[in-house]
Protein backbone atom coordinates (compact mmCIF):
# COMPACT_ATOMS: atom_id res chain seq x y z
CA UNK A 194 0.00 0.00 0.00
CA UNK A 195 1.50 3.33 -1.06
CA UNK A 196 1.92 5.99 1.59
CA UNK A 197 0.97 9.26 -0.10
CA UNK A 198 2.02 11.26 2.97
CA UNK A 199 5.57 9.97 2.35
CA UNK A 200 5.47 10.38 -1.42
CA UNK A 201 4.32 13.99 -1.30
CA UNK A 202 6.09 16.46 0.95
CA UNK A 203 4.54 19.88 1.15
CA UNK A 204 6.35 23.05 2.09
CA UNK A 205 3.81 25.75 2.81
CA UNK A 206 6.59 28.38 3.03
CA UNK A 207 7.86 27.63 -0.50
CA UNK A 208 7.20 30.00 -3.40
CA UNK A 209 5.64 27.22 -5.51
CA UNK A 210 1.89 27.00 -4.78
CA UNK A 211 0.88 23.90 -2.80
CA UNK A 212 -1.35 22.51 -5.59
CA UNK A 213 1.67 22.59 -7.95
CA UNK A 214 3.88 20.94 -5.35
CA UNK A 215 1.36 18.09 -5.19
CA UNK A 216 1.12 17.90 -8.99
CA UNK A 217 4.93 17.93 -9.41
CA UNK A 218 5.39 15.23 -6.76
CA UNK A 219 2.83 12.99 -8.45
CA UNK A 220 4.42 13.56 -11.88
CA UNK A 221 7.81 12.70 -10.42
CA UNK A 222 6.56 9.40 -9.01
CA UNK A 223 4.72 8.54 -12.23
CA UNK A 224 7.92 9.19 -14.18
CA UNK A 225 9.96 7.08 -11.78
CA UNK A 226 7.45 4.22 -12.14
CA UNK A 227 6.41 4.32 -8.47
CA UNK A 228 2.88 5.18 -9.57
CA UNK A 229 2.39 2.79 -12.46
CA UNK A 230 0.20 3.37 -15.51
CA UNK A 231 -3.43 2.57 -14.89
CA UNK A 232 -3.33 2.40 -11.08
CA UNK A 233 -6.05 4.16 -9.12
CA UNK A 234 -5.16 7.21 -7.02
CA UNK A 235 -7.02 8.19 -3.83
CA UNK A 236 -10.09 10.40 -4.38
CA UNK A 237 -9.56 14.12 -3.85
CA UNK A 238 -11.27 14.16 -0.42
CA UNK A 239 -9.14 11.26 0.85
CA UNK A 240 -5.90 12.68 -0.56
CA UNK A 241 -6.66 16.07 0.99
CA UNK A 242 -7.13 14.53 4.40
CA UNK A 243 -3.97 12.38 4.02
CA UNK A 244 -1.93 15.45 3.11
CA UNK A 245 -3.61 17.79 5.57
CA UNK A 246 -4.61 20.34 2.91
CA UNK A 247 -7.85 21.82 1.68
CA UNK A 248 -9.77 19.59 -0.75
CA UNK A 249 -9.84 22.43 -3.34
CA UNK A 250 -6.03 22.38 -3.38
CA UNK A 251 -6.04 18.69 -4.31
CA UNK A 252 -8.75 19.25 -6.92
CA UNK A 253 -6.58 22.00 -8.47
CA UNK A 254 -3.59 19.60 -8.51
CA UNK A 255 -5.63 16.83 -10.16
CA UNK A 256 -7.02 19.29 -12.72
CA UNK A 257 -3.49 20.30 -13.59
CA UNK A 258 -2.42 16.64 -13.94
CA UNK A 259 -5.46 15.86 -16.08
CA UNK A 260 -4.78 18.89 -18.29
CA UNK A 261 -1.21 17.68 -18.83
CA UNK A 262 -2.39 14.13 -19.56
CA UNK A 263 -0.81 12.37 -16.56
CA UNK A 264 -4.11 11.15 -15.08
CA UNK A 265 -7.64 10.39 -16.25
CA UNK A 266 -10.73 11.01 -14.15
CA UNK A 267 -13.39 8.40 -14.84
CA UNK A 268 -16.93 9.39 -13.72
CA UNK A 269 -18.20 7.19 -10.84
CA UNK A 270 -14.97 5.11 -11.00
CA UNK A 271 -12.24 7.43 -9.68
CA UNK A 272 -8.85 8.93 -10.61
CA UNK A 273 -6.29 6.79 -12.48
CA UNK A 274 -2.74 7.24 -13.74
CA UNK A 275 -3.10 7.51 -17.54
CA UNK A 276 -2.30 4.46 -19.66
CA UNK A 277 -0.79 6.67 -22.32
CA UNK A 278 1.54 9.01 -20.53
CA UNK A 279 2.50 12.32 -22.14
CA UNK A 280 5.69 12.00 -24.15
CA UNK A 281 8.53 12.36 -21.69
CA UNK A 282 10.96 14.69 -23.43
CA UNK A 283 14.55 14.51 -22.26
CA UNK A 284 15.47 17.84 -20.67
CA UNK A 285 17.86 19.77 -22.83
CA UNK A 286 21.13 20.21 -20.95
CA UNK A 287 22.02 23.83 -21.27
CA UNK A 288 23.84 26.41 -19.22
CA UNK A 289 20.77 28.66 -19.41
CA UNK A 290 18.37 26.67 -17.27
CA UNK A 291 20.75 25.87 -14.43
CA UNK A 292 20.13 27.43 -11.02
CA UNK A 293 23.66 26.61 -9.91
CA UNK A 294 26.03 29.57 -10.11
CA UNK A 295 28.39 29.77 -13.07
CA UNK A 296 30.91 31.80 -11.06
CA UNK A 297 32.27 31.30 -7.59
CA UNK A 298 31.52 34.00 -5.03
CA UNK A 299 35.14 33.75 -3.82
CA UNK A 300 38.52 34.22 -5.51
CA UNK A 301 40.46 31.28 -6.94
CA UNK A 302 44.18 30.80 -6.43
CA UNK A 303 45.33 31.84 -9.89
CA UNK A 304 48.89 30.68 -9.17
CA UNK A 305 47.59 27.11 -9.25
CA UNK A 306 45.56 27.47 -12.43
CA UNK A 307 46.92 25.89 -15.58
CA UNK A 308 46.05 27.28 -19.02
CA UNK A 309 46.00 23.81 -20.54
CA UNK A 310 45.18 24.02 -24.25
CA UNK A 311 42.37 21.72 -25.33
CA UNK A 312 43.99 20.12 -28.33
CA UNK A 313 41.83 17.09 -29.02
CA UNK A 314 38.79 19.02 -30.18
CA UNK A 315 37.74 16.92 -33.12
CA UNK A 316 34.44 18.74 -33.73
CA UNK A 317 32.56 17.35 -36.70
CA UNK A 318 35.70 16.52 -38.71
CA UNK A 319 35.63 13.20 -40.52
CA UNK A 320 39.37 12.70 -40.19
CA UNK A 321 41.90 13.58 -37.51
CA UNK A 322 45.64 13.85 -37.87
CA UNK A 323 46.30 13.56 -34.15
CA UNK A 324 49.31 14.29 -31.98
CA UNK A 325 50.61 10.72 -32.29
CA UNK A 326 48.12 8.41 -30.65
CA UNK A 327 47.75 4.65 -30.99
CA UNK A 328 44.97 2.99 -32.96
CA UNK A 329 42.58 2.03 -30.18
CA UNK A 330 40.89 -0.46 -32.50
CA UNK A 331 43.98 -2.66 -32.12
CA UNK A 332 44.02 -2.58 -28.30
CA UNK A 333 43.59 -6.01 -26.67
CA UNK A 334 40.35 -4.96 -24.97
CA UNK A 335 38.76 -8.41 -25.10
CA UNK A 336 41.62 -10.01 -23.20
CA UNK A 337 41.71 -7.14 -20.72
CA UNK A 338 37.98 -7.18 -20.02
CA UNK A 339 37.90 -10.99 -19.81
CA UNK A 340 40.64 -10.88 -17.20
CA UNK A 341 38.91 -8.12 -15.25
CA UNK A 342 35.73 -10.20 -15.16
CA UNK A 343 37.64 -13.32 -14.12
CA UNK A 344 39.42 -11.50 -11.31
CA UNK A 345 36.22 -9.92 -10.06
CA UNK A 346 34.86 -13.44 -9.50
CA UNK A 347 37.90 -14.71 -7.62
CA UNK A 348 37.55 -14.38 -3.85
CA UNK A 349 41.32 -14.05 -3.39
CA UNK A 350 41.23 -10.89 -5.52
CA UNK A 351 38.18 -9.36 -3.87
CA UNK A 352 40.23 -7.72 -1.09
CA UNK A 353 41.74 -5.52 -3.81
CA UNK A 354 38.30 -4.07 -4.45
CA UNK A 355 38.54 -2.37 -1.09
CA UNK A 356 41.09 0.30 -0.13
CA UNK A 357 44.58 -0.49 -1.41
CA UNK A 358 48.10 0.80 -1.82
CA UNK A 359 48.62 4.18 -3.53
CA UNK A 360 51.67 2.80 -5.36
CA UNK A 361 49.60 0.12 -7.10
CA UNK A 362 48.43 -3.47 -6.82
CA UNK A 363 51.36 -5.70 -5.87
CA UNK A 364 50.83 -8.21 -8.70
CA UNK A 365 51.26 -5.44 -11.28
CA UNK A 366 54.25 -3.94 -9.46
CA UNK A 367 55.88 -7.40 -9.55
CA UNK A 368 54.97 -8.16 -13.17
CA UNK A 369 56.02 -4.72 -14.41
CA UNK A 370 59.30 -4.89 -12.51
CA UNK A 371 60.16 -8.13 -14.32
CA UNK A 372 59.01 -6.68 -17.66
CA UNK A 373 60.99 -3.46 -17.29
CA UNK A 374 64.11 -5.29 -16.15
CA UNK A 375 63.83 -7.64 -19.13
CA UNK A 376 62.99 -5.11 -21.82
CA UNK A 377 64.75 -1.94 -20.61
CA UNK A 378 67.91 -3.26 -19.00
CA UNK A 379 66.82 -1.85 -15.65
CA UNK A 380 67.76 -3.47 -12.35
CA UNK A 381 64.91 -2.38 -10.12
CA UNK A 382 62.84 -3.96 -7.38
CA UNK A 383 59.07 -3.37 -6.95
CA UNK A 384 59.73 -0.83 -4.18
CA UNK A 385 61.33 1.42 -6.81
CA UNK A 386 58.21 1.42 -8.93
CA UNK A 387 54.84 3.13 -8.70
CA UNK A 388 51.78 2.69 -10.89
CA UNK A 389 50.33 6.02 -12.00
CA UNK A 390 47.40 7.04 -14.17
CA UNK A 391 49.85 7.78 -16.96
CA UNK A 392 53.14 9.46 -17.73
CA UNK A 393 51.57 12.83 -16.96
CA UNK A 394 50.81 11.88 -13.37
CA UNK A 395 54.39 10.69 -12.92
CA UNK A 396 55.71 14.01 -14.27
CA UNK A 397 53.37 15.91 -11.94
CA UNK A 398 54.24 13.94 -8.80
CA UNK A 399 57.96 14.16 -9.46
CA UNK A 400 57.76 17.89 -10.22
CA UNK A 401 55.82 18.62 -7.04
CA UNK A 402 58.35 16.72 -4.95
CA UNK A 403 61.46 18.21 -6.53
CA UNK A 404 60.74 21.80 -7.52
CA UNK A 405 60.57 24.67 -5.08
CA UNK A 406 59.30 28.07 -6.29
CA UNK A 407 62.06 29.77 -8.29
CA UNK A 408 63.99 26.57 -9.04
CA UNK A 409 65.57 26.33 -12.48
CA UNK A 410 64.27 23.64 -14.81
CA UNK A 411 65.79 22.67 -18.16
CA UNK A 412 63.41 21.66 -20.95
CA UNK A 413 63.80 21.16 -24.69
CA UNK A 414 62.91 23.77 -27.31
CA UNK A 415 60.69 22.85 -29.06
CA UNK A 416 59.37 20.82 -26.16
CA UNK A 417 56.45 19.17 -24.47
CA UNK A 418 53.92 21.82 -23.45
CA UNK A 419 52.17 19.67 -20.80
CA UNK A 420 55.43 18.97 -18.97
CA UNK A 421 56.42 22.65 -19.21
CA UNK A 422 53.09 23.71 -17.69
CA UNK A 423 53.50 21.15 -14.93
CA UNK A 424 56.93 22.48 -13.99
CA UNK A 425 55.72 26.08 -14.08
CA UNK A 426 52.72 25.19 -11.95
CA UNK A 427 55.11 23.77 -9.37
CA UNK A 428 56.93 27.14 -9.34
CA UNK A 429 59.80 26.20 -11.65
CA UNK A 430 61.54 28.71 -13.94
CA UNK A 431 61.93 27.18 -17.40
CA UNK A 432 65.19 27.28 -19.36
CA UNK A 433 64.45 26.08 -22.89
CA UNK A 434 67.52 24.45 -24.49
CA UNK A 435 67.67 23.99 -28.28
CA UNK A 436 67.05 20.52 -29.67
CA UNK A 437 68.85 19.63 -32.89
CA UNK A 438 68.91 16.40 -34.88
CA UNK A 439 70.84 14.67 -32.09
CA UNK A 440 68.51 15.81 -29.34
CA UNK A 441 69.13 18.29 -26.51
CA UNK A 442 72.18 20.51 -26.94
CA UNK A 443 74.32 19.22 -24.05
CA UNK A 444 76.99 21.92 -24.44
CA UNK A 445 74.35 24.57 -23.84
CA UNK A 446 73.23 22.65 -20.74
CA UNK A 447 76.77 22.60 -19.39
CA UNK A 448 77.14 26.33 -19.97
CA UNK A 449 73.91 26.95 -18.08
CA UNK A 450 74.96 24.73 -15.19
CA UNK A 451 78.10 26.81 -14.81
CA UNK A 452 75.99 29.94 -14.38
CA UNK A 453 72.98 28.84 -12.31
CA UNK A 454 71.92 26.04 -9.97
CA UNK A 455 69.79 23.73 -12.11
CA UNK A 456 67.34 21.67 -10.10
CA UNK A 457 65.70 19.50 -12.73
CA UNK A 458 66.08 18.50 -16.37
CA UNK A 459 63.25 17.02 -18.40
CA UNK A 460 64.21 14.92 -21.40
CA UNK A 461 62.50 12.56 -23.86
CA UNK A 462 65.64 10.83 -25.15
CA UNK A 463 64.08 8.02 -27.12
CA UNK A 464 61.89 10.09 -29.41
CA UNK A 465 62.00 13.72 -28.42
CA UNK A 466 58.62 15.41 -28.28
CA UNK A 467 57.66 17.00 -30.67
CA UNK A 468 60.41 16.31 -33.22
CA UNK A 469 60.88 12.54 -32.57
CA UNK A 470 64.72 12.78 -32.79
CA UNK A 471 66.82 10.42 -30.67
CA UNK A 472 69.31 11.71 -28.13
CA UNK A 473 72.69 10.43 -29.32
CA UNK A 474 74.54 7.91 -27.11
CA UNK A 475 77.38 10.41 -26.46
CA UNK A 476 74.93 13.06 -25.31
CA UNK A 477 73.16 10.56 -23.03
CA UNK A 478 76.43 9.78 -21.31
CA UNK A 479 77.33 13.45 -20.98
CA UNK A 480 73.91 14.28 -19.57
CA UNK A 481 74.32 11.63 -16.90
CA UNK A 482 77.76 12.98 -16.06
CA UNK A 483 76.39 16.52 -15.83
CA UNK A 484 73.50 15.37 -13.61
CA UNK A 485 75.97 13.71 -11.24
CA UNK A 486 78.41 16.63 -11.30
CA UNK A 487 75.84 19.40 -10.85
CA UNK A 488 73.42 17.34 -8.78
CA UNK A 489 70.25 17.97 -10.71
CA UNK A 490 67.40 15.53 -11.09
CA UNK A 491 66.54 14.10 -14.51
CA UNK A 492 63.01 13.17 -15.52
CA UNK A 493 63.39 10.74 -18.39
CA UNK A 494 60.03 10.57 -20.15
CA UNK A 495 59.97 7.40 -22.26
CA UNK A 496 56.32 7.68 -23.21
CA UNK A 497 56.53 5.78 -26.50
CA UNK A 498 59.42 3.42 -25.85
CA UNK A 499 57.67 0.50 -27.56
CA UNK A 500 57.40 2.16 -30.92
CA UNK A 501 60.80 2.00 -32.47
CA UNK A 502 61.18 0.88 -36.08
CA UNK A 503 64.80 1.16 -37.14
CA UNK A 504 66.40 -1.44 -34.90
CA UNK A 505 65.70 -2.53 -31.38
CA UNK A 506 64.81 0.31 -28.99
CA UNK A 507 67.69 2.06 -27.25
CA UNK A 508 68.05 1.36 -23.53
CA UNK A 509 66.86 4.21 -21.34
CA UNK A 510 69.29 6.49 -19.53
CA UNK A 511 67.83 5.10 -16.31
CA UNK A 512 69.44 1.75 -17.09
CA UNK A 513 72.88 3.42 -16.91
CA UNK A 514 72.22 5.53 -13.84
CA UNK A 515 73.40 4.20 -10.50
CA UNK A 516 73.65 7.53 -8.72
CA UNK A 517 69.94 8.14 -8.05
CA UNK A 518 69.66 11.04 -10.55
CA UNK A 519 67.16 9.65 -13.05
CA UNK A 520 63.42 9.25 -12.61
CA UNK A 521 62.13 7.03 -15.38
CA UNK A 522 58.56 7.58 -16.51
CA UNK A 523 56.52 5.52 -18.92
CA UNK A 524 52.97 4.81 -19.91
CA UNK A 525 50.70 2.05 -21.10
CA UNK A 526 48.33 4.63 -22.53
CA UNK A 527 50.35 4.64 -25.75
CA UNK A 528 51.00 0.91 -25.67
CA UNK A 529 47.31 0.04 -25.29
CA UNK A 530 44.87 2.98 -25.45
CA UNK A 531 44.98 6.56 -24.10
CA UNK A 532 41.85 6.13 -21.98
CA UNK A 533 43.21 3.10 -20.11
CA UNK A 534 45.03 5.62 -17.88
CA UNK A 535 47.85 3.48 -16.65
CA UNK A 536 51.48 4.46 -16.42
CA UNK A 537 54.45 4.05 -14.14
CA UNK A 538 57.31 5.83 -12.46
CA UNK A 539 60.65 4.26 -11.57
CA UNK A 540 62.64 6.14 -8.94
CA UNK A 541 64.69 5.60 -5.79
CA UNK A 542 62.41 4.21 -3.06
CA UNK A 543 62.35 7.41 -0.99
CA UNK A 544 60.87 9.32 -3.92
CA UNK A 545 58.38 6.50 -4.63
CA UNK A 546 57.20 6.59 -0.99
CA UNK A 547 56.83 10.36 -1.11
CA UNK A 548 54.98 10.19 -4.44
CA UNK A 549 52.58 7.56 -3.10
CA UNK A 550 51.84 9.82 -0.12
CA UNK A 551 51.30 12.83 -2.37
CA UNK A 552 49.03 10.86 -4.66
CA UNK A 553 46.75 10.12 -1.70
CA UNK A 554 45.69 13.73 -1.45
CA UNK A 555 44.32 13.81 -4.98
CA UNK A 556 43.59 10.20 -5.94
CA UNK A 557 43.46 7.65 -3.15
CA UNK A 558 44.65 4.78 -5.30
CA UNK A 559 44.53 3.46 -8.85
CA UNK A 560 42.06 1.15 -10.58
CA UNK A 561 42.80 -2.15 -8.81
CA UNK A 562 40.80 -4.34 -11.17
CA UNK A 563 42.50 -2.90 -14.24
CA UNK A 564 45.90 -3.14 -12.56
CA UNK A 565 45.28 -6.77 -11.62
CA UNK A 566 44.18 -7.62 -15.15
CA UNK A 567 47.20 -5.90 -16.66
CA UNK A 568 49.46 -7.90 -14.35
CA UNK A 569 48.10 -11.07 -15.95
CA UNK A 570 48.52 -9.66 -19.45
CA UNK A 571 52.17 -8.90 -18.67
CA UNK A 572 52.91 -12.29 -17.13
CA UNK A 573 51.15 -14.37 -19.81
CA UNK A 574 52.94 -12.44 -22.59
CA UNK A 575 49.83 -10.75 -24.03
CA UNK A 576 51.39 -7.27 -23.76
CA UNK A 577 54.54 -8.38 -25.57
CA UNK A 578 52.49 -10.06 -28.31
CA UNK A 579 50.40 -6.91 -28.69
CA UNK A 580 53.47 -4.67 -28.89
CA UNK A 581 55.14 -6.91 -31.48
CA UNK A 582 51.99 -6.89 -33.58
CA UNK A 583 51.32 -3.15 -33.51
CA UNK A 584 54.95 -2.15 -34.05
CA UNK A 585 54.77 -3.93 -37.42
CA UNK A 586 51.44 -2.29 -38.25
CA UNK A 587 52.64 1.18 -37.25
CA UNK A 588 55.88 0.81 -39.18
CA UNK A 589 53.88 0.09 -42.33
CA UNK A 590 51.58 2.98 -41.53
CA UNK A 591 54.55 5.30 -40.98
CA UNK A 592 56.00 4.34 -44.36
CA UNK A 593 52.70 4.73 -46.17
CA UNK A 594 52.01 8.05 -44.46
CA UNK A 595 55.46 9.44 -45.26
CA UNK A 596 55.16 8.47 -48.91
CA UNK A 597 51.81 10.29 -49.08
CA UNK A 598 53.22 13.29 -47.23
CA UNK A 599 56.18 13.57 -49.62
CA UNK A 600 53.83 14.75 -52.39
CA UNK A 601 52.96 17.87 -50.37
CA UNK A 602 54.76 21.19 -49.93
CA UNK A 603 56.10 20.24 -46.51
CA UNK A 604 59.46 19.10 -45.06
CA UNK A 605 60.00 16.21 -42.70
CA UNK A 606 62.36 13.40 -41.76
CA UNK A 607 61.03 9.87 -41.56
CA UNK A 608 60.95 9.29 -37.78
CA UNK A 609 62.82 6.26 -36.45
CA UNK A 610 60.16 5.81 -33.82
CA UNK A 611 57.03 7.23 -32.30
CA UNK A 612 53.62 7.74 -33.83
CA UNK A 613 53.84 11.17 -35.45
CA UNK A 614 55.81 12.97 -38.14
CA UNK A 615 57.24 16.37 -37.23
CA UNK A 616 56.13 18.31 -40.30
CA UNK A 617 57.29 21.76 -41.34
CA UNK A 618 55.10 23.76 -43.67
CA UNK A 619 57.31 25.30 -46.36
CA UNK A 620 55.20 28.05 -47.81
CA UNK A 621 51.97 28.30 -45.84
CA UNK A 622 51.30 29.24 -42.21
CA UNK A 623 50.28 26.03 -40.45
CA UNK A 624 47.52 27.85 -38.55
CA UNK A 625 45.88 28.86 -41.85
CA UNK A 626 46.24 25.35 -43.24
CA UNK A 627 44.65 23.87 -40.09
CA UNK A 628 41.77 26.36 -40.26
CA UNK A 629 41.14 25.54 -43.94
CA UNK A 630 41.42 21.82 -43.23
CA UNK A 631 38.84 22.05 -40.43
CA UNK A 632 36.34 23.55 -42.91
CA UNK A 633 36.65 20.57 -45.23
CA UNK A 634 36.50 17.85 -42.58
CA UNK A 635 40.08 17.35 -41.37
CA UNK A 636 41.17 18.15 -37.82
CA UNK A 637 44.85 18.78 -37.16
CA UNK A 638 46.85 20.86 -34.69
CA UNK A 639 47.41 24.48 -35.72
CA UNK A 640 51.03 24.35 -34.55
CA UNK A 641 50.48 27.07 -31.93
CA UNK A 642 52.02 24.85 -29.26
CA UNK A 643 55.32 24.81 -31.10
CA UNK A 644 56.00 28.18 -32.79
CA UNK A 645 58.07 26.70 -35.62
CA UNK A 646 55.49 26.76 -38.42
CA UNK A 647 55.42 23.03 -37.90
CA UNK A 648 53.29 20.48 -36.19
CA UNK A 649 53.02 16.80 -35.39
CA UNK A 650 50.94 14.69 -37.74
CA UNK A 651 50.01 11.36 -36.20
CA UNK A 652 50.00 8.36 -38.52
CA UNK A 653 49.45 5.38 -36.21
CA UNK A 654 45.73 5.71 -35.55
CA UNK A 655 44.77 5.74 -39.26
CA UNK A 656 44.76 2.77 -41.62
CA UNK A 657 45.98 3.21 -45.21
CA UNK A 658 42.61 4.29 -46.59
CA UNK A 659 42.05 6.77 -43.81
CA UNK A 660 45.54 8.17 -44.28
CA UNK A 661 44.88 8.62 -48.01
CA UNK A 662 41.61 10.45 -47.33
CA UNK A 663 43.22 12.65 -44.66
CA UNK A 664 46.22 13.55 -46.82
CA UNK A 665 43.94 14.32 -49.77
CA UNK A 666 42.14 16.83 -47.52
CA UNK A 667 45.45 18.23 -46.29
CA UNK A 668 46.57 18.65 -49.92
CA UNK A 669 43.37 20.60 -50.62
CA UNK A 670 43.91 22.78 -47.57
CA UNK A 671 47.44 23.51 -48.76
CA UNK A 672 46.43 24.35 -52.30
Ligand SMILES: Cc1ncc(COP(=O)(O)O)c(C=O)c1O
Pocket residue numbers: 390391392393394417461466494496523524525526527531535536
Ligand atom coordinates in the same frame (compact mmCIF):
# COMPACT_ATOMS: atom_id res chain seq x y z
C1 LIG B 1 55.93 13.43 -24.41
C2 LIG B 1 54.73 12.94 -23.66
N1 LIG B 1 54.87 12.62 -22.37
C3 LIG B 1 53.82 12.22 -21.64
C4 LIG B 1 52.57 12.11 -22.17
C5 LIG B 1 51.40 11.73 -21.29
O1 LIG B 1 51.05 10.45 -21.41
P1 LIG B 1 49.85 9.82 -20.56
O2 LIG B 1 48.67 9.83 -21.45
O3 LIG B 1 50.32 8.46 -20.23
O4 LIG B 1 49.65 10.65 -19.33
C6 LIG B 1 52.38 12.41 -23.52
C7 LIG B 1 51.04 12.29 -24.11
O5 LIG B 1 50.80 12.43 -25.27
C8 LIG B 1 53.48 12.83 -24.28
O6 LIG B 1 53.34 13.17 -25.57
